[in-house]
Amino acid sequence: MVAVENEAQITERVLKSLEQTPNPRLKTVMTSLIKHLHAFVQEVQLSEAEWLQAIQFLTAVGQKCDDRRQEFILLSDTLGVSMLVDAINHRAEHGATESTVLGPFYREGARELAPGESISLDGKGEPAIVSGRVLSTDGRPIAGAVLDVWEGNDDGLYEQQDPNQPDMNLRGRYRTDAEGRFTVVGIKPVSYPVPVDGPVGQMLLALGRHPYRPAHIHFIVSAEGYRPLTTHLFASGDPFLDSDAVFGKKDSLVVDFERHDSADEAAQRGVRAPFYTVDYDFVLLPA
Numbered sequence: 001m002v003a004v005e006n007e008a009q010i011t012e013r014v015l016k017s018l019e020q021t022p023n024p025r026l027k028t029v030m031t032s033l034i035k036h037l038h039a040f041v042q043e044v045q046l047s048e049a050e051w052l053q054a055i056q057f058l059t060a061v062g063q064k065c066d067d068r069r070q071e072f073i074l075l076s077d078t079l080g081v082s083m084l085v086d087a088i089n090h091r092a093e094h095g096a097t098e099s100t101v102l103g104p105f106y107r108e109g110a111r112e113l114a115p116g117e118s119i120s121l122d123g124k125g126e127p128a129i130v131s132g133r134v135l136s137t138d139g140r141p142i143a144g145a146v147l148d149v150w151e152g153n154d155d156g157l158y159e160q161q162d163p164n165q166p167d168m169n170l171r172g173r174y175r176t177d178a179e180g181r182f183t184v185v186g187i188k189p190v191s192y193p194v195p196v197d198g199p200v201g202q203m204l205l206a207l208g209r210h211p212y213r214p215a216h217i218h219f220i221v222s223a224e225g226y227r228p229l230t231t232h233l234f235a236s237g238d239p240f241l242d243s244d245a246v247f248g249k250k251d252s253l254v255v256d257f258e259r260h261d262s263a264d265e266a267a268q269r270g271v272r273a274p275f276y277t278v279d280y281d282f283v284l285l286p287a
């Protein structure tokens with residue numbers, strides 16, 4: 001019993017050391033973190049070898065990060081923490097489009113494109129035209145809303161993962177017109193594995209989990225006076241929709257990519273056949 005009391009005293013001493021924390025939110029967060037972390041160590045009766053392995057794992061996650069690779073976001077995503085934070089912060093939003101993970105591949109500074117201009121810089125992949133309106137939850141169209149769009153290529157790689165793609169390939173920003181309309185042109189997305197050449201990949205392997213994400217296009221939709229929306233559109237029929245490696249799929253974000261084979265129709269739309277179309281309205285919540 002003496003040993004158990006001693007263990008409890010360690011936790012109490014650490015909690016006591018937090019009592020003078022000037023920032024009340026930091027105090028709340030750190031107090032809870034210590035309680036749960038110590039309870040976790042007790043629950044699994046962590047061995048010294050496991051403790052060292054955990055330190056080495058987190059070190060490797062940090063060392064894998066650079067300006068093109070964010071292994072910590074990938075860790076958060078694959079543990080479902082990103083989706084839990086998203087769910088807590090976007091509860092019951094009165095008909096607004098649902099959000100999902102940002103993911104580790106967003107880059108700021110994509111060029112602004114005219115409606116119907118393509119985000120593809122290398123012309124590879126099957127064209128996909130995503131059009132619709134950006135609306136307020138009261139149904140009014142939002143003029144001048146910005147859609148920041150990005151996706152992987154037809155091999156399932158984002159440009160920063162792939163030295164064969166032009167810099168900032170498959171990224172672009174579009175602005176809605178006076179009626180809130182937009183026309184984004186990208187490529188039909190494919191399912192892809194999250195990067196498995198780092199510690200998170202090792203973790204998935206050890207857990208017997210596959211690393212695939214269902215095919216999707218990323219969007220951040222923003223407009224003055226509205227809450228920014230970070231979301232995806234997922235392609236219906238994808239085999240990984242129900243086992244997304246980062247738990248990001250929501251049914252309301254699954255859309256049909258309708259295939260068109262007519263070369264004439266393709267020419268009229270400024271793309272080549274076969275091409276795909278998606279109609280989707282994004283709905284933003286007033287700030």
Ligand SMILES: [Fe+2]
Nearest residue numbers: 103105216218
């Ligand atoms: Fe993605």
